[in-house]
Amino acid sequence: MAEVVLRCEGLRKAYGTVVAIDDLGIEITEGETYGLLGPNGAGKTTAISMIVGILARDAGSVTIDGQPHDVHRTATKRLIGYVPQELALYPDLTGRENLHFFGRLHGLSGRELRRRGDEVLDVVGLSDRAGQRVRTYSGGMSRRLHIGVGLLNRPRLLVLDEPTVGVDPQSRNAILDNVRQLAGQGMAVLYTTHYMEEAERLCDRVGIIDSGRLRAEGTRRDLVTMLDREDEVELLADGDLAAAAQALAELAEVSAVDVREAGLRLLVAEAGPNLPQILATTGRAGVTVRSVQVREPNLESVFLHLTGKALRD
Amino acid sequence: MTSPQFRIRPRRIRTVFAIAGVQLRLLFRQRLSVFWVIVAPLLFVFVLGLQFGGGQPPRLAVVNEGNGLVAQRLVDALDADDRLTVIELVGADQLRTDVQRGRADAGLVIPAELDAVVSSGGQATVEYLARPSNPTAADLGVWVRAVISQQATLVRAAQVATGENAGTFRQNLDRTGTVEVPGVTVVADTVGTTPFPDGINPYALMAPSMLLLYVFLTSLTAALRVIETRRRGITRRMYATPTTAGTIVAGEALGRFGIALTQGLIVMAGSALLFGVDWGSPPAAAALLVLFCLVASGVAMLVGAVLRNEGPALGICLGLGLGLGAAGGAMVPLELLGGPARTVASFTPHAWAYQGFTELVRHGGGITDIAPQLGVLAGFAVVLFTLGTRWLRRGIVR
Ligand SMILES: Nc1ncnc2c1ncn2[C@@H]1O[C@H](COP(=O)(O)OP(=O)(O)OP(=O)(O)O)[C@@H](O)[C@H]1O
Numbered sequence: 124m125a126e127v128v129l130r131c132e133g134l135r136k137a138y139g140t141v142v143a144i145d146d147l148g149i150e151i152t153e154g155e156t157y158g159l160l161g162p163n164g165a166g167k168t169t170a171i172s173m174i175v176g177i178l179a180r181d182a183g184s185v186t187i188d189g190q191p192h193d194v195h196r197t198a199t200k201r202l203i204g205y206v207p208q209e210l211a212l213y214p215d216l217t218g219r220e221n222l223h224f225f226g227r228l229h230g231l232s233g234r235e236l237r238r239r240g241d242e243v244l245d246v247v248g249l250s251d252r253a254g255q256r257v258r259t260y261s262g263g264m265s266r267r268l269h270i271g272v273g274l275l276n277r278p279r280l281l282v283l284d285e286p287t288v289g290v291d292p293q294s295r296n297a298i299l300d301n302v303r304q305l306a307g308q309g310m311a312v313l314y315t316t317h318y319m320e321e322a323e324r325l326c327d328r329v330g331i332i333d334s335g336r337l338r339a340e341g342t343r344r345d346l347v348t349m350l351d352r353e354d355e356v357e358l359l360a361d362g363d364l365a366a367a368a369q370a371l372a373e374l375a376e377v378s379a380v381d382v383r384e385a386g387l388r389l390l391v392a393e394a395g396p397n398l399p400q401i402l403a404t405t406g407r408a409g410v411t412v413r414s415v416q417v418r419e420p421n422l423e424s425v426f427l428h429l430t431g432k433a434l435r436d
Numbered sequence: 437m438t439s440p441q442f443r444i445r446p447r448r449i450r451t452v453f454a455i456a457g458v459q460l461r462l463l464f465r466q467r468l469s470v471f472w473v474i475v476a477p478l479l480f481v482f483v484l485g486l487q488f489g490g491g492q493p494p495r496l497a498v499v500n501e502g503n504g505l506v507a508q509r510l511v512d513a514l515d516a517d518d519r520l521t522v523i524e525l526v527g528a529d530q531l532r533t534d535v536q537r538g539r540a541d542a543g544l545v546i547p548a549e550l551d552a553v554v555s556s557g558g559q560a561t562v563e564y565l566a567r568p569s570n571p572t573a574a575d576l577g578v579w580v581r582a583v584i585s586q587q588a589t590l591v592r593a594a595q596v597a598t599g600e601n602a603g604t605f606r607q608n609l610d611r612t613g614t615v616e617v618p619g620v621t622v623v624a625d626t627v628g629t630t631p632f633p634d635g636i637n638p639y640a641l642m643a644p645s646m647l648l649l650y651v652f653l654t655s656l657t658a659a660l661r662v663i664e665t666r667r668r669g670i671t672r673r674m675y676a677t678p679t680t681a682g683t684i685v686a687g688e689a690l691g692r693f694g695i696a697l698t699q700g701l702i703v704m705a706g707s708a709l710l711f712g713v714d715w716g717s718p719p720a721a722a723a724l725l726v727l728f729c730l731v732a733s734g735v736a737m738l739v740g741a742v743l744r745n746e747g748p749a750l751g752i753c754l755g756l757g758l759g760l761g762a763a764g765g766a767m768v769p770l771e772l773l774g775g776p777a778r779t780v781a782s783f784t785p786h787a788w789a790y791q792g793f794t795e796l797v798r799h800g801g802g803i804t805d806i807a808p809q810l811g812v813l814a815g816f817a818v819v820l821f822t823l824g825t826r827w828l829r830r831g832i833v834r
């Protein structure tokens with residue numbers, strides 16, 4: 124069994140009458156990437172701030188590597204790498220100077236500091252721009268440096284708060300690859316996002332958060348299965364659509380068929396393995412299929428199902 | 437015996453210096469700040485020093501009440517002397533005002549009857565006017581006397597020739613190439629008063645004012661960095677590292693103090709090296725500087741901790757920096773402020789520090805002479821520094 128790195132239980136934070144986080148519990152093990160998925164204002168940053176130890180919690184507990192953790196514990200803060208949502212860098216310092224500054228706060232100095240700074244620059248691919256001021260960096264480069272700062276202390280738990288916001292797809296892929304690699308090295312990663320695709324691609328497990336509460340948690344498959352929803356198959360087709368629909372309805376895997384203006388819409392328990400049979404049946408009914416589209420339920424649908432609203436507003 | 441909480445940990449001190457160091461580094465990162473921090477204050481010391489008479493040739497205002505030959509020759513001869521600049525004026529009243537206001541270092545009134553008196557061999561009187569104890573005017577007086585006696589010799593020669601019946605006085609005077617005034621007596625007089633002692637380096641008059649003005653201005657504008665650091669979330673990120681809130685605040689405070697001190701030292705050292713300003717007793721000057729820098733950095737921290745956005749903060753900071761400077765006698769010298777303005781000034785740290793520096797620079801005072809000023813500044817420093825650090829800390833621990 125992999126060791127548990129982060130364990131938090133019963134976390135709660137209220138701002139006046141707004142309960143930003145209510146009874147949040149999360150566990151993340153070594154090498155695991157956990158995604159906290161939720162819309163704007165769901166409470167992701169509030170949750171992360173309490174976990175990192177920069178915001179005092181109203182209730183609950185956090186342990187890092189089994190040690191109790193809160194805002195005053197520097198011993199456990201040593202184990203955490205934190206990448207905040209906003210770009211927390213000095214624009215008038217160079218990339219290397221920014222790394223060295225935060226490295227010093229982590230207790231690095233001298234040759235060790237310089238070596239670690241260069242390693243991190245290499246990891247985030249900024250070695251050739253390290254001597255230039257951050258002000259001159261592109262958005263993606265600043266983001267990468269920003270993530271680099273979180274890696275300086277070789278954390279046990281890396282916490283990233285929406286690290287890909289406002290980043291072009293190429294930089295975004297680079298960032299996601301970086302995170303995956305780091306997790307591969309045994310780091311536990313807590314990652315918040317409101318991009319469903321990112322959570323699906325990157326995270327071993329996903330927690331869906333809305334209005335301060337964790338609504339569901341599990342692997343992507345777990346969550347989709349929980350939804351108990353079928354795949355949707357859309358056929359663009361010409362011919363005797365009614366006859367084809369009748370034939371398709373008799374297949375065991377097909378639970379519903381709709382005749383549309385330019386084709387058919389089917390609900391199928393599992394679309395992939397049944398596609399050949401579906402196409403054969405329509406062919407026999409004298410219908411020519413011009414295109415097929417399969418829509419599997421995704422985290423977006425799970426979210427919609429759980430909260431009754433779309434993930435992005 | 438030290439209790440564990442108060443043990444000084446070397447790592448913590450390194451962190452405090454790392455945080456402070458970044459602030460100092462950032463101070464010089466913007467191209468313009470080199471101008472504002474180094475060039476501008478020293479330039480002001482220079483320009484204002486010139487106004488008090490350094491560098492330029494002294495200005496002699498001259499009123500020629502008549503239009504005689506002798507008088508005109510005297511004016512021309514003064515004008516030809518390149519140790520001084522002649523400003524010709526009409527009317528003795530204008531001259532008197534100009535000397536009083538410092539537009540001229542001294543004035544010379546040549547009476548209308550000069551030519552008549554002199555050509556008939558009589559004794560004429562010109563009036564020389566200066567502010568009391570203006571060293572420049574004293575030099576000027578010597579030169580004016582020299583020119584006049586030179587002219588007098590020539591007039592005497594012309595008169596001798598006329599006496600021998602070798603042509604008219606005018607012809608003879610032309611022949612000598614100059615005038616003579618048989619003993620023109622120079623009557624010296626003084627107008628106005630001076631707050632400044634004899635023989636002081638003119639740059640030393642404004643250097644303390646510029647030090648006070650700029651230490652505050654630079655501290656306050658650099659306080660925008662405190663706001664930026666918080667707004668960008670850098671402070672929170674620092675807090676996420678194994679750094680306590682106290683260490684972060686200490687680092688910020690040291691950084692603020694370092695900036696103020698750097699600015700103060702630049703004005704002190706720069707004016708001493710470039711313009712020979714003597715800041716007086718070193719321990720006393722150091723004590724004044726350190727206390728005033730503590731006050732300035734306390735205000736900077738308070739402003740930086742209370743305000744949230746750099747935009748409005750910039751206006752407030754400039755307003756505070758210039759306003760306190762003006763009210764405290766760092767722009768218009770404190771001595772020239774009237775009664776009510778003087779009362780207002782006593783509520784600013786500037787006025788106290790100004791008095792302290794004046795005592796050291798102009799009157800050669802020592803640390804005991806400025807004890808009251810040091811005491812008041814220490815009070816300002818304790819209150820403002822405490823408020824500033826408290827407030828800053830409150831922004832971190834939420
Ligand atoms: N300092 C604060 N004072 C008052 N309310 C706050 C504060 N910080 C957050 N909130 C409220 O708490 C709730 C959760 O905010 P939080 O920033 O944690 O959301 P988020 O999921 O990170 O959103 P986003 O995706 O926009 O970053 C919101 O309703 C927000 O308005």
Ligand SMILES: [Mg+2]
Pocket residue numbers: 167168169208284
């Ligand atoms: Mg957020």
